[in-house]
Amino acid sequence: xxxxxxxxxxxLKVHFKTDDGMVRAVDGVDLTVNRxxxxxxxxxxxxxxxxTAMTILKLIAMPPGRIVAGEIRFEGRDLVPLPPAEMQKxxxxxxxxxxxxxxxxxxxxxxxxxxxxxxxxxxxxxxxxAAMDRAAEMLRLVNIPNPQRRVNDYPHQFSGGMRQxxxxxxxxxxxxxxxxxxxxxxxxxxxxxxxxxxxxxxxKQRLGMAVLLITHAMGVxxxxxxxxVVMYAGKVVEEATVEALxxxxxxxxxxxxxxxxxxxxxxxxxHTRLEAIPGTVPSLLNPPIGCRFAxxxxxxxxxxxxxxxxxxxVTPGHKVACILYPEVHA
Amino acid sequence: MTNYVVRRLLIAIPxxxxxxxxxxxxxxxxxxxxxxxxxxxxxxxxxxxxxxRASLGLDDPxxxxxxxxxxxxxxxxxxxxxVSRVNVDQLILARLPTTLAIIGAxxxxxxxxxxxxxxxxxxxxYSIFDQVANTLAxxxxxxxxxxxxxxxxxxxxxxxxxxxxxxxxxxxSTGWTWLWEQVRQSIMPVAxxxxxxxxxxxxxxxxxxxxxxxxxxxxxxxxKGLPEGSVTLRHIVRNALxxxxxxxxLQMPTVFGGAIVTEQIFRIPGIGSLLIxxxxxxxxxxxxxxxxxxxxxxxxxxxxxxxxxxxxxxxxSYS
Amino acid sequence: xxxxxxxSATASAPAPRRRxxxxxxxxxxxxxxxxxxxxxxxxxxxxxxxxxxxxxxTLPIDEIDFTARLQGPSWEHPFGTDDLGQDIxxxxxxxxxxxxAVGVAAMLVAVFVGVLVGAIAGMSRGRVDAALMWLTDLFLxxxxxxxxxxxxxxxxxxxxxxxxPEAGVFIMIVAVIGGFRWMPVARLVRAQFFSLREKxxxxxxxxLGASRSRLVVRHILPNALGPVIVAATIDVAAAIIxxxxxxxxxxxxxxxxxxxxxxxxxxxxxxxxxxxxALFPGLAIFLTxxxxxxxxxxxxxxxxxxRVT
Numbered sequence: 001x002x003x004x005x006x007x008x009x010x011x012l013k014v015h016f017k018t019d020d021g022m023v024r025a026v027d028g029v030d031l032t033v034n035r036x037x038x039x040x041x042x043x044x045x046x047x048x049x050x051x052t053a054m055t056i057l058k059l060i061a062m063p064p065g066r067i068v069a070g071e072i073r074f075e076g077r078d079l080v081p082l083p084p085a086e087m088q089k090x091x092x093x094x095x096x097x098x099x100x101x102x103x104x105x106x107x108x109x110x111x112x113x114x115x116x117x118x119x120x121x122x123x124x125x126x127x128x129x130a131a132m133d134r135a136a137e138m139l140r141l142v143n144i145p146n147p148q149r150r151v152n153d154y155p156h157q158f159s160g161g162m163r164q165x166x167x168x169x170x171x172x173x174x175x176x177x178x179x180x181x182x183x184x185x186x187x188x189x190x191x192x193x194x195x196x197x198x199x200x201x202x203x204k205q206r207l208g209m210a211v212l213l214i215t216h217a218m219g220v221x222x223x224x225x226x227x228x229v230v231m232y233a234g235k236v237v238e239e240a241t242v243e244a245l246x247x248x249x250x251x252x253x254x255x256x257x258x259x260x261x262x263x264x265x266x267x268x269x270x271h272t273r274l275e276a277i278p279g280t281v282p283s284l285l286n287p288p289i290g291c292r293f294a295x296x297x298x299x300x301x302x303x304x305x306x307x308x309x310x311x312x313x314v315t316p317g318h319k320v321a322c323i324l325y326p327e328v329h330a
Numbered sequence: 331m332t333n334y335v336v337r338r339l340l341i342a343i344p345x346x347x348x349x350x351x352x353x354x355x356x357x358x359x360x361x362x363x364x365x366x367x368x369x370x371x372x373x374x375x376x377x378x379x380x381x382x383r384a385s386l387g388l389d390d391p392x393x394x395x396x397x398x399x400x401x402x403x404x405x406x407x408x409x410x411x412x413v414s415r416v417n418v419d420q421l422i423l424a425r426l427p428t429t430l431a432i433i434g435a436x437x438x439x440x441x442x443x444x445x446x447x448x449x450x451x452x453x454x455x456y457s458i459f460d461q462v463a464n465t466l467a468x469x470x471x472x473x474x475x476x477x478x479x480x481x482x483x484x485x486x487x488x489x490x491x492x493x494x495x496x497x498x499x500x501x502x503s504t505g506w507t508w509l510w511e512q513v514r515q516s517i518m519p520v521a522x523x524x525x526x527x528x529x530x531x532x533x534x535x536x537x538x539x540x541x542x543x544x545x546x547x548x549x550x551x552x553x554k555g556l557p558e559g560s561v562t563l564r565h566i567v568r569n570a571l572x573x574x575x576x577x578x579x580l581q582m583p584t585v586f587g588g589a590i591v592t593e594q595i596f597r598i599p600g601i602g603s604l605l606i607x608x609x610x611x612x613x614x615x616x617x618x619x620x621x622x623x624x625x626x627x628x629x630x631x632x633x634x635x636x637x638x639x640x641x642x643x644x645x646x647s648y649s
Numbered sequence: 650x651x652x653x654x655x656x657s658a659t660a661s662a663p664a665p666r667r668r669x670x671x672x673x674x675x676x677x678x679x680x681x682x683x684x685x686x687x688x689x690x691x692x693x694x695x696x697x698x699x700x701x702x703x704x705x706x707t708l709p710i711d712e713i714d715f716t717a718r719l720q721g722p723s724w725e726h727p728f729g730t731d732d733l734g735q736d737i738x739x740x741x742x743x744x745x746x747x748x749x750a751v752g753v754a755a756m757l758v759a760v761f762v763g764v765l766v767g768a769i770a771g772m773s774r775g776r777v778d779a780a781l782m783w784l785t786d787l788f789l790x791x792x793x794x795x796x797x798x799x800x801x802x803x804x805x806x807x808x809x810x811x812x813x814p815e816a817g818v819f820i821m822i823v824a825v826i827g828g829f830r831w832m833p834v835a836r837l838v839r840a841q842f843f844s845l846r847e848k849x850x851x852x853x854x855x856x857l858g859a860s861r862s863r864l865v866v867r868h869i870l871p872n873a874l875g876p877v878i879v880a881a882t883i884d885v886a887a888a889i890i891x892x893x894x895x896x897x898x899x900x901x902x903x904x905x906x907x908x909x910x911x912x913x914x915x916x917x918x919x920x921x922x923x924x925x926x927a928l929f930p931g932l933a934i935f936l937t938x939x940x941x942x943x944x945x946x947x948x949x950x951x952x953x954x955x956r957v958t
Contacts (some may be wrong), residue, residue: 016551054549057552057553059549059553084558085557087553088555088556088557090555091552091553091554091555092553092554092555093555096553097550097553098592099546099550099553101546104545104547105546105549105550105553106547106550107547107550107565107569108547108569108643108644109572109642109643109644111568118554118556118564119554119555119556122554122555122560123558124556154642154644154645156645167550169352170550171553171555221606244607278430
């Protein structure tokens with residue numbers, strides 16, 4: 001067995017060429033996911049978390065996108081130089097992917113059964129009938145009632161939450177080692193969101209795959225993650241276990257994110273106002289020199305804009321990219 | 331699906347009635363009596379003239395005239411050609427197969443060009459291939475059929491002397507020779523119509539494919555690990571066909587217009603050249619009937635396109 | 650998904666852009682379509698030639714000279730002569746004016762009818778809208794050319810008797826071609842009404858008490874302008890082809906008015922010994938239609954925001 005982490009990104013940079021110039025959507029991201037672990041990537045929209053996720057399977061449009069630097073090691077093997085035919089064997093077979101928009105992510109002209117069966121046939125060479133049986137079995141696994149009948153229904157005959165279940169069934173149909181879920185609940189109603197998160201947790205218990213969950217909601221992080229990576233403007237600013245992150249957030253941006261979570265228990269007793277982080281995300285076209293959060297940071301000092309703070313381990317397992325914290329040497 | 335087809339059929343009826351109403355209005359608004367000249371034309375026997383006037387009820391109120399005209403048209407009672415001295419329906423039925431064969435062959439040629447070229451161009455947007463295909467497509471549908479026809483005749487019949495430029499329905503040969511001559515005389519008309527439509531459809535296919543390519547479900551298909559070929563065929567082209575069918579149906583009037591011109595250039599004995607010669611000879615019953623037949627054909631092909639559309643898109647037929 | 654990723658990546662990076670007017674922005678986008686720019690230049694030259702040409706090239710269009718029949722191109726007759734020894738260059742220049750005039754006039758008719766129908770349908774919704782859209786669909790499925798031929802056949806003599814044969818044919822051809830081309834414009838305008846009436850600025854104007862007609866003229870029509878201009882451009886090309894087709898079938902303008910289609914009609918029986926006769930008017934039609942179509946494509950890039958790729 002390979003003792004390398006299941007997935008490890010090293011210094012990943014993904015840039016997009018646009019009419020106005022080069023957009024540095026992902027600008028040096030390090031990230032690891034161990035076997036059977038759930039890692040959450042959080043950040044505001046536009047911070048590069050979706051691009052990071054899509055780049056792992058090389059699903060971004062190239063051009064205009066381009067992997068400028070870095071490695072994507074899956075079980076120790078770098079996916080960046082891999083030719084398309086090899087990449088196809090990784091997709092869904094090794095790494096499943098669930099997208100943000102269940103309403104548009106399924107092809108409207110095929111039945112959901114056909115779409116799940118297509119994946120299985122591609123990777124496991126099953127017969128048409130066996131693949132359809134597997135599809136029905138997967139629908140049952142994700143708790144869709146009447147799976148034998150529903151396999152023959154078209155996507156438009158399902159609700160949004162049900163379609164996301166279908167997407168999860170499809171992503172898991174070949175038993176991948178890693179499931180990447182890109183904001184899987186953002187497009188859904190609040191009650192449905194909880195059900196889908198619960199389903200993801202349940203699937204993880206039963207199938208034992210690792211999960212990389214992309215989200216902008218701290219609440220989702222608290223419910224699902226073991227480890228959390230906070231991204232800001234194309235960079236990782238903090239990484240910690242979920243307990244450490246909520247108990248002792250270090251980066252001023254993370255602190256702001258946590259303060260901006262509405263808390264019903266506090267609201268009832270005290271009259272604290274919900275805090276928002278002032279200012280807006282900097283342009284990724286011409287990112288500022290130094291710390292990218294400096295312009296919005298309440299602790300900003302002259303040194304912040306002098307040089308970019310590196311991501312350093314401040315306590316064991318807790319990394320922060322901020323000059324407020326000196327590095328510890330274990 | 332059956333439900334859907336029946337519904338479409340029911341929608342086709344009012345549009346057919348609408349077209350007949352427009353046709354009749356045009357006829358009724360025309361200055362003078364279109365049959366006036368019959369009185370002065372010695373070639374028409376008086377009893378025929380009387381029968382015609384009676385069958386059209388020229389002195390009845392407008393609505394009565396419309397209904398009697400419509401029932402006569404629907405019964406296939408299309409009158410009598412002044413010039414050919416045969417019943418109009420016989421005249422048209424004898425010429426319709428030639429027209430349909432030329433149109434059918436040219437549309438197959440157009441699709442055979444448009445589908446592969448349009449898909450290739452859209453999957454490599456802004457590449458050299460795309461730019462060349464796009465420019466050629468623009469040239470193709472900017473070249474009017476009457477000019478392309480003349481150019482082809484000039485090149486292949488007059489300069490090179492490879493192909494005949496007059497289409498003959500009464501080829502004297504039989505067997506393989508007949509087939510060979512039939513193919514030879516069909517090449518230019520089919521090419522003129524097919525290249526023009528092919529150019530227009532290449533643009534439709536390209537833009538439809540470009541619209542589908544950026545949809546989320548295509549990324550899903552890639553994330554499933556499908557080879558690029560299956561992604562293109564099963565998840566892009568298959569979906570892009572849905573809007574293409576609609577656009578192709580909208581082009582049917584243009585297709586028939588092109589067929590009239592082509593038949594005229596190559597002297598193909600179809601209903602298009604029949605229409606022109608009838609106009610030049612003031613043969614009103616033939617003109618009305620051919621126009622009506624063209625209208626029916628357009629409605630029929632629109633109906634066909636609707637059915638194909640429903641078959642391609644389960645969101646339409648399963649709700 | 651790939652597209653939305655890109656969109657979010659760029660959306661997050663609002664570039665500090667200089668203030669530009671919509672016109673400048675459209676021109677900037679138009680300029681990027683190289684073929685459209687070349688076409689605009691070519692068409693400009695062509696139109697200039699048609700306007701100025703007859704003043705410079707003063708050979709009459711109807712001077713019959715049997716000693717110079719069916720001559721190929723020469724210095725004396727750059728485009729050659731026809732079977733009556735008439736100068737083809739002079740006839741092409743003269744006919745082009747008519748072909749272009751028909752094209753532009755028919756386009757204006759189509760746009761006028763289209764905006765009218767579209768605006769009425771867009772404003773009224775309900776039953777009137779449904780009826781007008783049914784009519785639009787009906788017109789879209791009419792066999793255009795046979796009906797054109799039928800109408801011209803039935804009305805030509807009557808109208809000619811009232812306003813004279815030439816004006817009669819001109820009015821009729823323009824009206825009929827325009828009358829068969831308004832449908833796309835009507836659909837565009839109606840669609841604009843439906844999408845804009847819910848937009849905030851229209852809501853705001855309505856809340857401020859703007860009247861309905863003022864809303865339409867000041868707020869909705871200007872927004873529909875881009876797509877309509879694109880459709881109108883393409884319509885000019887289509888109308889020129891329609892007129893040429895009628896003339897080519899011998900059913901358009903009378904023989905003494907040498908439109909491009911008419912020239913081709915006269916030339917087609919002499920192809921074997923005078924190919925130049927057909928080539929020059931044919932090329933003129935082709936070049937005009939091609940450049941207009943390219944300009945339309947460039948305008949689509951420049952004016953139709955939905956189509957920017």
